[in-house]
């Protein structure tokens with residue numbers, strides 16, 4: 022199964038400068054490739070009525086000189102990811118600063134990004150949502166480059182090596198790569214002033230769970246992150262709320278800064294650091310809670326809530342704008358802050374790796390039905406307690422978690 026590990030890099034001063042340069046080179050490649058795609062779409066459309074097919078001519082090398090792509094005679098399909106990959110091999114030999122002299126794999130990672138931006142656009146158009154055309158990236162909106170496959174780069178102990186960087190690039194190997202695991206791809210990202218590498222790893226699955234036969238139902242929510250069917254409650258680490266004040270002060274300071282001032286850059290950096298700390302604290306908490314649950318229970322049941330839909334419902338689509346947008350976006354903010362969706366995905370991969378299982382159950386009426394006698398007890402969202410005529414009296418989320426477990430174990 023695939024998991025991702027993130028490590029902090031420990032570059033030398035020279036390597037640090039080089040990383041920034043590589044990143045900038047890939048940004049330029051991204052923008053050039055994006056322009057090529059856009060141009061070729063226009064031409065393909067204009068020439069749509071012409072008969073016959075003609076292959077697009079992508080940028081290429083002739084006698085050591087770069088010839089830009091020519092689309093004026095283009096018929097049939099516009100230029101594709103594959104076409105661009107081919108011409109990339111040729112461009113690489115040209116003397117363009119910051120584009121040549123890097124592993125071909127790195128360029129493919131960037132071109133894949135362009136391709137993904139376009140397929141995302143078409144998907145959104147098909148679904149009738151706001152299209153959101155792929156954008157050229159300014160320096161401030163580009164901070165990653167990577168390797169589409171793990172070739173042309175090696176990791177030995179805590180040292181990464183690849184063409185484009187001098188010497189070994191040391192990483193802080195705070196956790197070892199598991200035995201028998203294979204690295205599939207690598208992405209380098211700058212957060213504030215530090216560089217990190219994210220490795221996608223194909224790791225073997227443990228076949229047996231340490232607690233065979235154990236099971237638990239979980240109600241994942243907003244008030245509390247997770248309520249278990251045995252009554253345990255995991256609270257939200259609302260790191261955003263905690264740092265809200267810090268955030269507000271920094272944001273106000275930023276608003277007061279002159280637009281191009283040095284001070285503004287400093288404040289912006291400070292704001293970025295606060296955001297980063299919020300993100301780190303949130304992620305750590307989710308990892309701890311999910312690991313705790315997965316370690317103890319083999320079968321884990323959650324509601325199939327499609328949180329994404331819940332979260333997107335506020336804005337709606339172009340054709341059908343959402344209703345009650347402000348109220349829902351308030352709920353969304355707390356949903357996003359508590360990140361129940363991320364908890365579920367962490368539970369899924371952690372359970373799989375430990376030899377356990379995550380079961381999704383039908384969410385219909387889990388909080389209305391009594392988990393002791395089965396009677397339906399209608400209640401509003403504001404009613405936090407479940408009181409039934411059979412004598413059951415417990416928190417509504419606890420009641421829901423018991424129903425979720427029952428559905429996972431007995432079937433629907």
Ligand SMILES: [Zn+2]
Pocket residue numbers: 391392393394395396409410411412413
């Ligand atoms: Zn009851």
